[in-house]
Every structure is written in C-alpha cells, then in structure tokens.
Amino acid sequence: MISTLGRLLQDEQPNHPQSLLDRARRPGRSMGSLARALEDFFTQRGLALATDHAERLAAGRRQRRIEATPLPLRPQVQAFAESLLRARERARRAGTLPRTDSTIDAALAIVRDLARFLTSTRDKQDWSLTDVHDIEAFLATMPKARQRRLTVLRQYFRFARSRKVVLVDPTRGVKAKGPSGFSGTTIAVDQQRQLFRRWTTSADAHPHEALLGILALLHAASSSEVRLLRVDDLDSTSRTVHLGKRPHPVPLDPASWAALQRCLAHREDQNTDNPHVIVTRITKTGRAPASTAYVSHILDPCGIGPRTLRSTRLADLVNTLDPKLVAAALGMDPEGVMIYLSDHVDAGRLPDQQERRQ
Numbered sequence: 317m318i319s320t321l322g323r324l325l326q327d328e329q330p331n332h333p334q335s336l337l338d339r340a341r342r343p344g345r346s347m348g349s350l351a352r353a354l355e356d357f358f359t360q361r362g363l364a365l366a367t368d369h370a371e372r373l374a375a376g377r378r379q380r381r382i383e384a385t386p387l388p389l390r391p392q393v394q395a396f397a398e399s400l401l402r403a404r405e406r407a408r409r410a411g412t413l414p415r416t417d418s419t420i421d422a423a424l425a426i427v428r429d430l431a432r433f434l435t436s437t438r439d440k441q442d443w444s445l446t447d448v449h450d451i452e453a454f455l456a457t458m459p460k461a462r463q464r465r466l467t468v469l470r471q472y473f474r475f476a477r478s479r480k481v482v483l484v485d486p487t488r489g490v491k492a493k494g495p496s497g498f499s500g501t502t503i504a505v506d507q508q509r510q511l512f513r514r515w516t517t518s519a520d521a522h523p524h525e526a527l528l529g530i531l532a533l534l535h536a537a538s539s540s541e542v543r544l545l546r547v548d549d550l551d552s553t554s555r556t557v558h559l560g561k562r563p564h565p566v567p568l569d570p571a572s573w574a575a576l577q578r579c580l581a582h583r584e585d586q587n588t589d590n591p592h593v594i595v596t597r598i599t600k601t602g603r604a605p606a607s608t609a610y611v612s613h614i615l616d617p618c619g620i621g622p623r624t625l626r627s628t629r630l631a632d633l634v635n636t637l638d639p640k641l642v643a644a645a646l647g648m649d650p651e652g653v654m655i656y657l658s659d660h661v662d663a664g665r666l667p668d669q670q671e672r673r674q
Contacts, residue, residue, distance in 0.1 A: 317350045333364040345373060349601065356602035374417035381424040388441040389431040396475055397424055426468040430454055443476055446486045455490070463492035498656045502628040503620065508533060511618060511625075516571050523575070523582040524594050524614050530575045532625035535559070535566055536633065536646060539622040543611045545593045547583075550576070562647040631656045 324339055325331055337358055342348035347369045358364035378397055385393045400420050407414035433454045434440045440450070451469060455462045470487045477485050503511075511533065515526040531537035541560035549558040555573050556565035568576065579593055588600035596606050615622055633642045634656040643653040 317353065320350055321354075333358045337364050337367065341367065341369070345376065349598070352598075352604075353601045356604065360603065370417075374421070377417075377421050378424060381421065381428050385428045385431045386435040386441075389435065389443060392443055392476060392479070392481055393424065393427055393431065395479065396427060396472055399475055400424075422464075423468045423471070426465050427472050430469065433457070443481050444483070446473075446482065448486050448488075448490060451486050451490055466490060466492050498627070498631060500627045501624050502631055503624060507620075508628070511620065512571070514618060515575060521617070522614070523579040525617060526575045527579040527594070528611065528614050528622055529618065529620075529625065530572050531559075532622045533629060534569065534572055536626050536629040538626055539608075539611045539614075542622075543592075543594060543605050543608070546591045547580075547593060548591065550593075560647060562645070564645070627656070 320340070324336055329335060329339060333354075337351065337354050340348065340351040340354050342351065347367065351367070351369075355364075355367055359366050382390060382394050382397060397420070400415060400423065404414040404420070434446060434450060438450050438453070440446065451466075455465055458465065466487065470485075473482060473485045473487050476482045511529060515521050515529045521529075528537075528539065528542045531542055532539075537559055545557065545559065551557070551565060554565070554567070556567050557576070559566050576593070583590075583593065583595050586595055586600045588595050590599055590603055592599070592605045594606045594611070596610055599606055612622075615625075630642070630646075630653070634653055639653045639657055640650055642648075643650045646653075
C-alpha cells in the first residue's frame with residue numbers, strides 16, 4: 317500500500333486529496349484496501365469527500381437483477397426500478413424515510429423471480445397476461461415469504477396499472493394467508509447450555525463468535541447491534557453497554573463481560589484505531605464497522621445463526637414477562653414483540669389449578 321501510494325504521489329497527475337483518492341480506487345466491485353484507508357483518513361480530517369463506491373455497488377446489483385429478468389418482461393422491470401429511485405429522491409428532499417438500497421434490491425429480486433416464473437412455468441411472455449392464479453401459484457413456491465412477496469407485487473402491479481401495462485391488478489383480492497405469529501426456529505435448553513459452555517470455557521471459539529453468541533443468547537442482541545457496537549459504548553465502571561437503539565444501558569453478567577473483554581483483547585492485538593469492538597483484518601486500517609456478510613458467518617462453527625439465538629431469547633422473555641416491558645427495554649415496537657407471544661397458557665393460571673391452591 318505504501319509503495320502504491322508513493323507511485324501515485326510521484327506521477328504527473330494532481331496530488332490533492334480528492335484526486336489521489338479517485339486514482340487509488342481499483343476497478344471492479346472492490347475499490348481496494350488503499351482506497352478504503354485513504355477515504356477514511358481524508359474524510360475524517362475534512363480533506364476530501366467520500367467516494368460513491370457504495371452507490372456504484374448498489375447500481376451494479378440493481379442492473380444484475382434487471383438483466384436476469386427474461387427479455388420480454390425486462391423493460392417494465394427497468395422502468396419499475398427507475399420509479400423506485402425517483403421515489404427515494406423525493407423522500408430525501410421531503411425529509412421522510414427513503415428506501416434503502418437493500419429494500420430496492422429485494423423488491424427487484426421478487427419481481428425478477430415472478431418474471432422467471434411466468435416465462436418458465438406459466439408460459440407467459442407478457443405482463444398483461446398475468447392473472448390471480450399466476451400470483452397464487454408463485455406465492456405458493458415460498459409460503460414463508462408470502463406476505464413479503466405479496467407486498468412487493470402489489471406495489472409493482474400498481475405501478476404497471478398506472479402505466480397501462482395491465483388493465484386489472486392481479487394481486488387484488490389475494491390475501492397474505494398464514495399465521496401472523498412467530499414461526500421461526502428456536503433451540504432447546506440443553507443445546508443452549510452446550511453453546512454457553514463453548515463460549516465461556518472453550519478456547520476453540522473465536523472471540524467474535526463468543527461475543528455475538530453470548531449477547532444474542534442472553535441479551536437478545538441482533539447481529540446489527542453487535543456489529544455497530546463501539547468502544548465508547550462501554551462503561552467499565554458499571555459494566556454496561558449501549559446496544560443499538562435501546563433506551564437504557566444493558567447491564568452485563570460476568571459471562572457476557574468476560575466475552576467482551578476477550579474480544580477487546582483481540583482488538584488490542586490488532587493495533588487498530590477503528591472505534592468498533594469487532595474489528596476484522598479488512599477494517600483494522602479504517603474506521604468502518606465489520607461487513608454484514610462477515611457478521612452473518614461468525615457463528616458458522618457452532619452451526620446456529622444469530623437470528624435463531626435472538627428469537628430463542630425473545631420467545632422466552634415475551635412468554636414469561638410483560639411483552640410491553642420487553643418492547644420498552646429492547647427498543648422494539650410492541651407489534652414486533654407480540655408475534656413471539658405463543659398461545660400457550662400456563663397450567664398454574666387455569667381456574668381449576670387456582671382453586672386447588674386455595
């Protein structure tokens with residue numbers, strides 16, 4: 317990196333920070349370690365503007381989804397993507413919540429999958445031939461994603477109807493059937509004990525794995541909360557941490573605090589100025605958090621995903637405590653917490669059991 321920077325400084329091109337940053341970028345999906353380090357250094361000191369690398373990557377993802385759409389149905393998907401981008405710009409100017417790149421990517425992926433389904437399975441080469449039976453058959457291919465897919469398809473066909481691509485909205489009258497409660501995966505108590513012993517007593521577990529696993533299993537922390545956790549979010553005096561948007565600091569038990577200290581020691585060994593607790597080989601030279609892909613694979617050695625651990629803890633908290641208190645403590649919406657409330661009734665609360673106690 318130093319040799320490359322020296323060559324850039326000695327060539328005939330301008331050497332002011334913005335030009336140096338632009339010339340340090342590599343072509344392709346990754347702009348390179350040198351460009352990332354220079355971007356962090358220059359932007360932190362107000363010497364240059366951040367690059368549009370994230371926007372380029374997002375544009376490439378959108379284009380790949382559009383190009384994967386069958387050719388007869390592709391123009392309308394292209395127009396739909398442009399309408400989503402225009403709506404996002406209007407939301408930014410109005411000061412409302414704009415759609416993120418991941419939201420737009422997911423919407424285009426669903427419309428792309430529908431287009432593939434229509435051409436390959438239903439033998440239809442025009443959006444105007446789509447009917448309610450096609451929509452029902454497509455939604456049946458992934459029952460668990462029915463509601464999310466239907467929401468996007470309703471949005472797309474409203475757009476298509478406004479463009480006179482279809483005369484009748486085929487999603488009209490289609491309902492997002494299925495239970496609205498929690499239908500994810502949880503783990504049994506015995507397996508929780510095994511994982512707890514792995515993260516507290518075994519030296520095989522990586523410090524990042526132990527921290528994410530303990531915080532998810534005991535404190536219902538999401539992978540995003542752990543990924544964005546910074547050193548200045550820690551209070552060593554009271555042994556508390558600030559997690560995400562939670563309104564109050566989270567007190568840590570001895571096992572969680574020990575896992576956090578082990579992770580901080582691993583961070584200290586990397587000699588980094590990155591302010592985050594989880595620092596990787598790529599992010600140790602900058603100030604950005606670890607990538608979402610890295611955090612999503614931290615728990616691969618134990619075979620359990622962070623969402624499963626968090627769901628296990630949430631289901632236990634909501635069914636043993638007041639769901640409103642759980643929502644307030646975790647900074648969640650009450651509606652998001654209520655889906656974890658099962659229809660199980662404690663036998664000790666039944667009338668016949670109460671009469672026996674009396």
